[in-house]
Amino acid sequence: MSCEIGETVEVIGIEDGMEGSYFRAQVIDRSPGRRTVRYQTLLADDGSPLEEVISVRRLRPPPPTVVARFHLGDMVDAWHNDGWWVGSTIACSSRVEGIGGRRKVEVSQEIEWKESSWWKLVQLVFFSLFWWLNRASMVEVSSACFLQLVQLVFFSLFSSACFRGCLIGKGCFGSVYVANLKKPKSRYSSFPPILAVKSAEVSVSSSIQKEKEVLNNLRGCRNVIRCFGEEITTGENGQMVYNLLLQYGSGRTLADLINKSGQNGLPVEERRRSEYELHCWSEEEDVSCFSVEESDTEETGSSNNPLKL
Numbered sequence: 175m176s177c178e179i180g181e182t183v184e185v186i187g188i189e190d191g192m193e194g195s196y197f198r199a200q201v202i203d204r205s206p207g208r209r210t211v212r213y214q215t216l217l218a219d220d221g222s223p224l225e226e227v228i229s230v231r232r233l234r235p236p237p238p239t240v241v242a243r244f245h246l247g248d249m250v251d252a253w254h255n256d257g258w259w260v261g262s263t264i265a266c267s268s269r270v271e272g273i274g275g276r277r278k279v280e281v282s283q284e285i286e287w288k289e290s291s292w293w294k295l296v297q298l299v300f301f302s303l304f305w306w307l308n309r310a311s312m313v314e315v316s317s318a319c320f321l322q323l324v325q326l327v328f329f330s331l332f333s334s335a336c337f338r339g340c341l342i343g344k345g346c347f348g349s350v351y352v353a354n355l356k357k358p359k360s361r362y363s364s365f366p367p368i369l370a371v372k373s374a375e376v377s378v379s380s381s382i383q384k385e386k387e388v389l390n391n392l393r394g395c396r397n398v399i400r401c402f403g404e405e406i407t408t409g410e411n412g413q414m415v416y417n418l419l420l421q422y423g424s425g426r427t428l429a430d431l432i433n434k435s436g437q438n439g440l441p442v443e444e445r446r447r448s449e450y451e452l453h454c455w456s457e458e459e460d461v462s463c464f465s466v467e468e469s470d471t472e473e474t475g476s477s478n479n480p481l482k483l
């Protein structure tokens with residue numbers, strides 16, 4: 175994205191309470207790696223449009239106007255408080271509102287699963303105690319036993335967040351199930367009511383544990399499936415199962431979509447949308463799964479050329 179003077183862009187909010195929101199603005203000046211923008215909806219103290227100098231990393235192109243069908247659990251942008259907020263649908267209405275050519279849907283705000291400090295304290299006391307007992311040779315704690323103890327404490331404090339439903343698919347490292355929240359009004363109330371849960375036996379779960387780390391690093395990247403946390407449950411045969419709680423992608427994978435589209439490939443609108451999403455992703459995370467021509471001396475290093483997958 176070149177972000178020339180006069181171009182309309184969207185700026186991601188980074189201040190407290192503004193994370194995950196995008197505000198439309200116009201570029202009014204440029205310097206290497208930075209742009210001065212004038213917001214269309216945010217005002218300065220004197221009532222004039224707010225102007226700000228920001229890094230180009232906070233910019234994205236305005237999204238294309240598409241008429242989309244929304245499903246429960248879809249990730250969407252919703253117009254709220256003068257900006258677009260990333261969320262997921264928790265209810266869909268057929269009512270169409272004329273906001274920027276998009277439908278208005280009810281959203282649950284972006285959430286982050288933060289462990290409460292008392293839970294961290296319990297963990298700390300628990301691990302310190304076993305570390306001390308182990309060092310004093312008062313108990314022999316094998317790693318398997320240790321994991322079971324962790325599970326016991328985990329279960330005594332929290333039961334599983336959701337009911338597991340049918341199998342959606344299997345990958346090399348785990349099986350993916352659709353799941354519903356057990357108690358939508360519990361501490362998980364900010365989770366979408368429908369989740370995808372990727373499960374594998376604890377002993378072979380290192381890859382999906384790694385996946386959690388990767389997804390956490392990509393948190394805030396609006397086009398990447400979100401991870402809501404992890405939990406350990408007991409499987410049917412008593413084995414310990416590691417579960418990754420993921421945003422449910424109702425649209426299936428891009429590969430599924432391409433395969434379904436037959437010989438002519440993706441419809442033009444769908445292709446544009448996918449290119450746009452991959453473009454935003456590459457801007458934010460420097461993803462190298464496709465090549466984009468390098469642009470002049472800009473920090474972002476990408477241009478408006480079509481993506482080559």
Ligand SMILES: Nc1ncnc2c1ncn2[C@@H]1O[C@H](COP(=O)(O)OP(=O)(O)OP(=O)(O)O)[C@@H](O)[C@H]1O
Binds near residue numbers: 342348350370421426
């Ligand atoms: N968050 C999700 N929402 C909906 N369906 C999903 C989700 N994650 C995975 N799936 C479905 O489950 C299948 C298996 O996914 P998984 O991530 O385990 O493996 P994969 O990406 O297909 O392959 P690999 O194991 O090589 O990564 C996918 O093909 C997809 O159809």
